[in-house]
Amino acid sequence: VRRKNLRVQDFVQGVLAQDRTVLGRAITLVESNVPAHMERAQRMLKELIPHTGNSVRVGITGVPGAGKSTFIEALGSLLCDRGHKVAVLAVDPSSSLTRGSILGDKTRMQNLSRNKNAFIRPSPSSGVLGGVTRKSRETMLICEAAGFDVILVETVGVGQSETEVRSMVDFFLLVLIAGAGDELQGMKKGIMELADAILINKADGDNKQRAEMARSEFERIIHYLLPATEGWTTQALTASSLTGDKIPDVWQTVEDFKANTMASGVFQRRRNAQTVRWVHSMVDDYLRTAFYGNPTVKAMIPGIESDVVEGNLSPTQAVQKLVQEYENHRKANS
């Protein structure tokens, strides 16, 4: 199939046949912002959706320096050895600014990237988080259609990215290292209550005992927090991505979680709710973009905001003014 001639059916067949080249191009298609590409991407997705869902989706976040990518390399390699097909994706809203702060450099996962059962895809580079997560969700679906049964979604603790990733995965893992109680510095508020497990990484050598102490401390804290998943007690674990020690235990936790939530129905209920919420959040994005991108609104916003802050306008009046001008502008242009 020549590059220019790939039709929707070629994409669908290629992905279902687990053709790596076509898979990569299919993801590039959903990442494109060109309207004609977007239209084709959606027709392709419609065909692929019946073949999706047969995977466990694991979100992985953590503080910088916690060794997320070493961990993903260790876990991913283990799973590939066991015959799983592992797709590693990234959601990094900052990547357009930092030129790919995570997963941009595949050399960070040298072994995994060479494994024929693994597929590593860096974060799409749209600067808009809503756009990044839409693309990551669709990429996840395409990977599932291509037979990947483990999806690892790595994210950094920037802005809303953890919440967004939590809303697209089954299981959410927070990777930390032993420290002086400052483990969560710079992380999003409430991050612990998003996690189904907290992993203290780098539990090796001199650090092993400190990691174990941090683990018990987090176990105490978890006790005071709300569980992220109905019927599942958040776990506190240690492991070493360097030596591979207890990496199998981390995966066992994911397996236990899957068995537990599938039996209770929570697994499927959450996936359905995630899908519906995804639709609603895309609607919200559309509405907000239409409003705040409207030239009249755009021009008014700075003045309105300072009028409100300075007390020259009540907040409700500010909204009335903005909405009125917005509606007038739309009517005049429809």
Next chain:
Amino acid sequence: VRRKNLRVQDFVQGVLAQDRTVLGRAITLVESNVPAHMERAQRMLKELIPHTGNSVRVGITGVPGAGKSTFIEALGSLLCDRGHKVAVLAVDPSSSLTRGSILGDKTRMQNLSRNKNAFIRPSPSSGVLGGVTRKSRETMLICEAAGFDVILVETVGVGQSETEVRSMVDFFLLVLIAGAGDELQGMKKGIMELADAILINKADGDNKQRAEMARSEFERIIHYLLPATEGWTTQALTASSLTGDKIPDVWQTVEDFKANTMASGVFQRRRNAQTVRWVHSMVDDYLRTAFYGNPTVKAMIPGIESDVVEGNLSPTQAVQKLVQEYENHRKANS
């Protein structure tokens, strides 16, 4: 002034003259959903806004049974005795269903409700949370214009109410009681990271030691969480609303907080940001209500949601369909 003839100027003058009857009617005006009332309410607010802001705004939430209203009675009475003018408001999104589960019954705060320096106002009864918080924010402003320099906003742990109250106050207090680690059961995720102080109430009699132990436990946990306010370390306190023990210390914490954040500029920056965010969240409410209240959209939603869940439609296609029908319907009706 006869009831029917109260004009905007009468409201403004009455509120500024600290006339209780007019104050009550001014709040009723902003609570009204009648368009003519809303228009007058906004004209009144515009006049009052220059007289607002001279207060400390304290949000108070807690688990059922933690003794929130006894605490507010104890704290409010202390502050009135010290010459403060104290307004107690409530944000209770469930009140339209439960007919006022909080503050509906003023007898719960018998002493405070008789105090001439206190003003107690139950939650407005609109069932829509956005509506309830708009009204509560405007009520807060009116109370400030009427000379109240302490605003206590009570809320229950339902849905988004804590987040909403956090976004309208300077200081946020979480009231708990000593328990077996289940203190936060049923509270919103991340609630501890919204709080500037956690108060273990009912630290009296046999319970005193347990309360003190719970306090130290929370102090440890706080260490692992992000502070709610830049430059302020979340405090863990005990007090007894029954005996009044350490209630002054709770207020001292609020005073310290105010001094600290005013000196750093965080106090005013947060208030400005809250005002701007309030405008944006009202815009979001407007946009969502227009969209999901649109008859075409309303009729389509159930079918679209099940199509998406069943895999007959991709989420992005679902959004495209909804948006297209919405825009067509608007054009046809403009």
